[in-house]
Amino acid sequence: MENVQIAVGSTRRPKLSAVTEAVRSFGSLLAPGAQLDVVGVEVESGVGHTPANRADLMQGARQRADALMRVAKEKSESWRYFVGLEGGLDIIEAGKTPRVMLESWAYVSDGRNGYYGRSGGVEIPDALAQEVLENGVELSIAIDRFAGAVGIRDAQGAWGVLSSGLISRTEAFRVAVIAAFAPFYNAKMYHAVSAAP
Secondary structure (H helix, E strand, O other): OOEEEEEEOOOOHHHHHHHHHHHHHHHHHHOOOOEEEEEEOOOOOOOOOOOOOHHHHHHHHHHHHHHHHHHHHHHOOOOOEEEEEEEEEEEEEEOOEEEEEEEEEEEEEOOOOEEEEEEEEEEOOHHHHHHHHHOOOOHHHHHHHHHOOOOHHHOOHHHHHHOOOOOOHHHHHHHHHHHHHHHHHOHHHHOOOOOOO
């Protein structure tokens, strides 16, 4: 049986669980009959602790995947796919009042081609947005204070707090990973030649 290794640019449990769950859902399409293993490797994103716009979220996810490719080359690892995950905020101009959304992004590469995927978004309360955006507090610290708990990032995440546990951090990243892998496991749709009408 072929073994396909998928490297993830993090060792945090919610992120690794998200990739593992996502791979479980599309693995038979990605590599029929193969054993797929998820490997966590801590790498830097190269962006701030709480990205505050879509460009930084996308850049952070991609730079994690790129860092994994460098590690693979340096250590002669046989990883087939490289997954970068980044969570943070995106400010959307909607009328007079900007809306601040929490989003989770993924970037997946096979070393030649790479694609992005994104979760949905959940609007964060104004007080939490102010703590992070104006006071410079890291989101993981701010959400712990906001919810009166400790270690939320490694459990349900801000997603879980804001959605009353209906959407976890793991679930948000799982959706982003499934979306980012789509051009690999559903390649026929992405490389189809468009038919003339």
